[in-house]
Amino acid sequence: MTQTTELQHCETRYFGPVEYSEESVLVFPDGIPAFEQEKRFLAMRQPISEPLVFLQSVAHPNVCFATLPAPAACPGFQLNMAPEDLDALGLEKGRQPAIGRDVLCLTILSLTENAPPTVNLLAPIVINIHTLRGRQAIQTDSTYSHREALPLREAACS
């Protein structure tokens, strides 16, 4: 990778400056709701925060989302993408893409004080693995919530 492309620098919210190559940039042509202008992200993982995946805006260091891979946030998670979303990502229209093989599927984590952490399973971030194009796919037909509680240890004790 280093011999073919020049590395660029990017300031990040949690991990200081990082280097990245142009072909590792995830492109969101429409941004995501409320962040329509953010079209380029880096997906970052760190051993200390496994299994979190951070979606870091290339343009704005302060814009960074903590996400969990959908299978980690919700075992057995089912994608139910609308035809328009499949089309926008260049995915086959007749079927749902396979997580891990066709697409990466990340769910945005919300941490609020004095409330259990939640993930947005209603609108996962879907990234075409082959083109690295991404989109937040609102799954209107699904039964998932935009504030789905994460399974925590304390809850299991009762």
Place this chain on the structure above:
Amino acid sequence: MLVMRRRAGESILIGEDIEIQILHIGESRIKIGITAPKAVLVAMKEVRLVGEENLAAAQLHSVAALRHMLDRLIEGPVGGEK
């Protein structure tokens, strides 16, 4: 709220230049065609909900707070690849 009854193929006008046409009525959903000026935002209501959730999720939290949350997950660290 104004309530109107319409059949497939019929339309509703809003103001001078917005038309909402009922294209198809299925068992559990209807297909709607919307003609509106470019300056008018047309979006599913869920987009606003998701936008608000994204804004909340983008609030600053420390890596330590994230770590604490992760430690409480039942499954413990799980890889995304299954």
